[in-house]
Amino acid sequence: MRLDRAAVFVGLLLALTGCVTTGPNTPESRLRESKSDKNKEAAQVLTQLGQHYMQENDLQGALEQLNKAIGYNASYEPAQTVIAVVYERINDMPHAEEHYRRAVEIDPARGGPNNNLGAFLCKTGRTAEAMPYFQKAVADPFYQTPALAWTNAGSCQMRGGDTASAEEDFRKALAIDSNNGEALFQLANLLYQRNDAFRARAFMQRYDALGQASPQALKLGHDIESRLGNRDAALSYSRRLQTQFPDSEQAHALDNTASP
Numbered sequence: 378m379r380l381d382r383a384a385v386f387v388g389l390l391l392a393l394t395g396c397v398t399t400g401p402n403t404p405e406s407r408l409r410e411s412k413s414d415k416n417k418e419a420a421q422v423l424t425q426l427g428q429h430y431m432q433e434n435d436l437q438g439a440l441e442q443l444n445k446a447i448g449y450n451a452s453y454e455p456a457q458t459v460i461a462v463v464y465e466r467i468n469d470m471p472h473a474e475e476h477y478r479r480a481v482e483i484d485p486a487r488g489g490p491n492n493n494l495g496a497f498l499c500k501t502g503r504t505a506e507a508m509p510y511f512q513k514a515v516a517d518p519f520y521q522t523p524a525l526a527w528t529n530a531g532s533c534q535m536r537g538g539d540t541a542s543a544e545e546d547f548r549k550a551l552a553i554d555s556n557n558g559e560a561l562f563q564l565a566n567l568l569y570q571r572n573d574a575f576r577a578r579a580f581m582q583r584y585d586a587l588g589q590a591s592p593q594a595l596k597l598g599h600d601i602e603s604r605l606g607n608r609d610a611a612l613s614y615s616r617r618l619q620t621q622f623p624d625s626e627q628a629h630a631l632d633n634t635a636s637p
Contacts, residue, residue: 420450428459439463454483458493470501486513488520496529504537524554531563540567558589566597574604592618592625599631
């Protein structure tokens with residue numbers, strides 16, 4: 378309501394003076410700034426609301442709020458990113474890609490949007506296309522989670538079959554964050570696949586010490602120890618897997634292996 382009144386006031390002022398002043402501190406410029414600020418504020422609030430709906434798994438409600446946010450301010454990067462995530466969740470990949478790319482276009486040098494687009498492209502099988510975006514992400518000196526981008530790059534290299542580059546990227550991630558669980562697990566898995574179970578065990582033990590148990594990691598721990606001939610350690614992993622994740626695919630795989 379106050380915005381409408383301000384617009385009327387500006388119209389009356391111009392009619393009285395008979396001229397238009399476009400300096401930096403005119404009523405007209407202040408009105409534009411006020412409207413821009415209000416649009417940005419509305420986009421922020423609606424994006425937060427969209428995130429809330431997404432967390433509640435109300436994806437339709439999330440899309441409605443996020444489209445409103447973009448309507449207020451299409452250059453608000455978080456809105457573009459969150460709506461891309463929602464579209465990805467409902468398997469609408471063309472719209473997801475459109476918004477991930479729009480987020481990068483808004484701030485091309487920013488690490489987060491570049492990492493997100495790279496991860497999306499990798500998930501959709503475009504590993505070569507994804508890699509430059511990870512490089513842009515880690516080149517951002519203000520990017521707070523470069524270890525995440527290096528880990529994603531390593532996983533992408535694994536998908537593309539370049540295990541040497543993948544190992545290098547995982548090690549770069551760990552040089553930044555020695556407790557990066559995903560990089561530790563992926564390195565253990567990579568080395569196990571190379572039949573280097575001894576070094577794989579070292580990374581598996583570091584991962585295990587973080588207390589981030591998953592069915593995939595417990596199964597890998599079991600397989601590593603089995604290959605090394607450590608039956609007690611392998612049994613410990615299998616018991617944990619069957620106790621903590623009894624319905625997992627990995628637990629069923631161990632059950633079938635143990636069956637006569």
